Amino acid sequence: MSRHARSVEELGVPTVATAGINIVNYALDYDFKYSNGMPIRYVAFPFPIAGQPRSVHKEYVAGKDQLTGQPVMTAIVDALTTPLTDKEKMTDTASSAQAETEPRFLAPDTEENLRHLFKDKEWTDYNPIILPTEERVSEMLTGTSHKPDEVINTIRFMPGNRELTVEKVAIAAVMAGAKPEYMPLLLAIATRAPFGNSTTSMANTIIVNGPIRKELGMNSGTNAMGPYNDANSVAGRFFTLISKTAGDYRNNVNAWESLGSNLQYNSVTIAENEEKLPEGWEPLHVQMGFKPEDSVVTIGTGWSYISSLGETQPAYPAHMLIRDYLRSLSAYGSGATIYVDPTTASLLKDVNGFETKLKLSEWLSENVEKTVASYWGNGVIMTSNMAMAFQGLEPYASWQKMSRDALIKPFNNPKAINVVVVGGSIQTTWFATDFRLNPGVRVDDWR
Amino acid sequence: MNLKRLNAKLLQALFCSVLAILLPASAMGAEENITVMNPAIAGKLAKRVPLSPRLDTLQGKTIYMVDNQWGGPEGAYQLFEEMQVWFAENMPSVKTILRRTEGNMFTDDPALWKEISEKGDAAIIGTGQ
Numbered sequence: 001m002s003r004h005a006r007s008v009e010e011l012g013v014p015t016v017a018t019a020g021i022n023i024v025n026y027a028l029d030y031d032f033k034y035s036n037g038m039p040i041r042y043v044a045f046p047f048p049i050a051g052q053p054r055s056v057h058k059e060y061v062a063g064k065d066q067l068t069g070q071p072v073m074t075a076i077v078d079a080l081t082t083p084l085t086d087k088e089k090m091t092d093t094a095s096s097a098q099a100e101t102e103p104r105f106l107a108p109d110t111e112e113n114l115r116h117l118f119k120d121k122e123w124t125d126y127n128p129i130i131l132p133t134e135e136r137v138s139e140m141l142t143g144t145s146h147k148p149d150e151v152i153n154t155i156r157f158m159p160g161n162r163e164l165t166v167e168k169v170a171i172a173a174v175m176a177g178a179k180p181e182y183m184p185l186l187l188a189i190a191t192r193a194p195f196g197n198s199t200t201s202m203a204n205t206i207i208v209n210g211p212i213r214k215e216l217g218m219n220s221g222t223n224a225m226g227p228y229n230d231a232n233s234v235a236g237r238f239f240t241l242i243s244k245t246a247g248d249y250r251n252n253v254n255a256w257e258s259l260g261s262n263l264q265y266n267s268v269t270i271a272e273n274e275e276k277l278p279e280g281w282e283p284l285h286v287q288m289g290f291k292p293e294d295s296v297v298t299i300g301t302g303w304s305y306i307s308s309l310g311e312t313q314p315a316y317p318a319h320m321l322i323r324d325y326l327r328s329l330s331a332y333g334s335g336a337t338i339y340v341d342p343t344t345a346s347l348l349k350d351v352n353g354f355e356t357k358l359k360l361s362e363w364l365s366e367n368v369e370k371t372v373a374s375y376w377g378n379g380v381i382m383t384s385n386m387a388m389a390f391q392g393l394e395p396y397a398s399w400q401k402m403s404r405d406a407l408i409k410p411f412n413n414p415k416a417i418n419v420v421v422v423g424g425s426i427q428t429t430w431f432a433t434d435f436r437l438n439p440g441v442r443v444d445d446w447r
Numbered sequence: 448m449n450l451k452r453l454n455a456k457l458l459q460a461l462f463c464s465v466l467a468i469l470l471p472a473s474a475m476g477a478e479e480n481i482t483v484m485n486p487a488i489a490g491k492l493a494k495r496v497p498l499s500p501r502l503d504t505l506q507g508k509t510i511y512m513v514d515n516q517w518g519g520p521e522g523a524y525q526l527f528e529e530m531q532v533w534f535a536e537n538m539p540s541v542k543t544i545l546r547r548t549e550g551n552m553f554t555d556d557p558a559l560w561k562e563i564s565e566k567g568d569a570a571i572i573g574t575g576q
Binding site for chain 2: 034084089137161164241379
């Protein structure tokens with residue numbers, strides 16, 4: 001919205017941008033400061049806007065601007081006709097892209113006060129942290145050959161072009177309670193920081209493959225997804241802390257997920273149980289083109305995480321129930337990640353005939369159906385994909401024209417349906433999620 | 448308080464005073480200051496860009512209303528339609544043109560921006576959420 005307004009303003013056309021008050025507050029502050037740079041004039045409606053009937057929209061237009069208290073339409077007319085202030089005429093070409101400064105060390109204080117400071121700054125997950133003294137950070141840096149000042153990631157979302165260095169990763173690693181040997185994995189994870197952030201409840205997954213799993217003692221077996229392992233727990237928590245520190249995520253400033261997500265405490269951090277893959281089923285990183293001996297971390301983003309509950313039933317095998325569960329997911333980007341216990345994987349292969357993971361993905365792609373109404377009834381799908389439908393892009397254009405009750409196959413890219421084997425072979429359970437996986441990152445490059 | 452108990456209290460106070468003189472502050476429970484590293488990263492500020500000059504009046508002007516389809520094509524379209532109604536009733540000399548962007552809230556639409564600059568005098572753009 002602010003980018004669109006700026007584009008039109010730059011062509012010499014006075015413009016006013018409108019949005020819900022929740023968005024306008026962000027646009028006036030964080031977006032203006034770090035991204036847009038133009039003092040766009042805004043008029044704010046009450047929230048929510050989308051999904052409301054016409055009668056409510058009529059009231060909004062007849063009502064008050066949530067910023068100034070003026071009648072909305074008066075505020076719009078004023079925004080287009082009131083002469084510019086000096087501040088609104090300000091250009092800043094000479095000192096453009098100025099950097100804010102952050103000292104390398106914080107002011108000395110007592111441990112108790114520093115703990116309060118870290119919480120006040122929203123740098124923690126509000127569980128106790130290890131304070132990052134220089135000595136602890138130096139020790140953490142012994143876990144990698146990379147120089148402390150090396151920039152490993154420039155974080156552009158949220159805006160601000162924050163340059164994430166190896167030293168900042170080590171600081172967050174200390175805070176999370178990591179050991180130096182975790183550093184290559186944490187650096188690889190940090191290249192994907194920060195985690196997803198939206199007004200929706202975004203969640204993430206961190207999947208580790210290759211020898212690093214054993215080197216760090218990660219859990220790929222019983223309770224792999226639970227609080228029963230140091231490396232799984234710390235790596236997941238690290239992603240949270242680096243997202244908050246390096247990503248500058250702050251509640252109601254630039255992090256405004258309406259409900260939030262409990263998964264953001266650990267980001268479903270697991271190691272794949274490669275040793276218990278059925279014959280013919282490749283580890284995730286090998287499917288992505290890495291060598292089996294490579295150590296790789298793969299990070300995915302989505303929203304939803306559903307458990308199968310109990311034992312797989314022969315009369316209605318796992319792939320059929322997975323199909324049913326996937327119907328309830330958005331199919332955004334055709335993305336899904338299915339975590340299956342080794343026992344479920346064996347049943348799927350030996351009893352149900354899925355000789356490879358891809359065969360299962362292809363079956364799901366072909367057999368998960370949902371109604372047109374259900375597909376377009378998801379706000380994320382509607383916002384992102386309906387425009388493509390209007391542009392005539394398939395299959396969205398056809399799906400947009402079909403009757404509401406018609407069935408479509410929304411997981412139309414089987415390669416975006418990932419299968420990961422994890423668990424202790426104690427129960428034939430599985431999880432269906434809508435995580436879309438990013439390309440894997442080689443951990444070995446960060447040793 | 449009997450005398451025996453008073454004596455015990457006085458002895459306890461004397462003992463604590465001597466300890467306070469002899470022992471370092473840290474041993475008495477007062478915390479020492481420590482120095483820790485800063486996890487925050489400085490952000491780069493955006494380049495300041497001025498607004499374009501405003502109009503003297505909207506009377507007789509053409510205003511483009513642009514729905515960027517936040518929440519989908521029907522998310523806020525009728526909100527703009529209601530604004531059109533307001534202009535028709537309250538500023539009838541204003542011509543309004545309501546358009547959707549070609550893409551969505553995340554994509555650009557330079558062709559529409561060019562059209563607005565050639566045929567419009569002002570714009571209202573939005574709107575989420």
